[in-house]
Amino acid sequence: MPSLKLSFSALFAVLLLGQAAVAQANLPDFTELVEDASPAVVNISTRQKVPDRVAANGGGQTMPDLEGLPPMFREFFERNIPQVPRAPGGGRQREAQSLGSGFIISADGYVLTNNHVIADADEIIVR
Numbered sequence: 099m100p101s102l103k104l105s106f107s108a109l110f111a112v113l114l115l116g117q118a119a120v121a122q123a124n125l126p127d128f129t130e131l132v133e134d135a136s137p138a139v140v141n142i143s144t145r146q147k148v149p150d151r152v153a154a155n156g157g158g159q160t161m162p163d164l165e166g167l168p169p170m171f172r173e174f175f176e177r178n179i180p181q182v183p184r185a186p187g188g189g190r191q192r193e194a195q196s197l198g199s200g201f202i203i204s205a206d207g208y209v210l211t212n213n214h215v216i217a218d219a220d221e222i223i224v225r
Contacts, residue, residue, distance in 0.1 A: 138202040142211055144219035147191045200224070 164172045196219075200211030209224055216222055 135201070140200050140202060140209055141225045142198045142200050142209070142215055143223045143225075144196045144198075144216055145221040145223075146194050146196075146219050148194045149191060 164175060167175070196215065198211060198215030200209045200215070202208065203210045
């Protein structure tokens with residue numbers, strides 16, 4: 099009985115490997131497409147000033163207001179978490195950067211990219 103299970107397992111494995119080889123053989127060759135399209139791909143970097151209260155994780159989450167905390171806790175958070183403003187209300191800003199890509203869609207240089215790449219940017223650099 100164990101040899102029968104082993105035989106079926108081996109047969110199943112061979113059939114699976116054969117299917118994978120057939121599937122891989124049917125994949126199209128993208129090298130020519132990449133060679134033709136890659137000159138149109140551009141790198142897009144942006145800079146923007148954001149309130150220092152925005153969390154450094156880039157998730158757009160704001161830090162809680164520290165005004166209601168006892169002074170000991172407020173000092174702890176101000177010292178140890180750099181994105182927390184030093185004074186209530188903050189007012190400080192920091193520069194955030196982002197990076198994305200796009201591609202040129204016309205001879206006069208129009209670039210197509212996703213909105214989130216350039217949303218709220220103060221400066222957009224295309225290379």
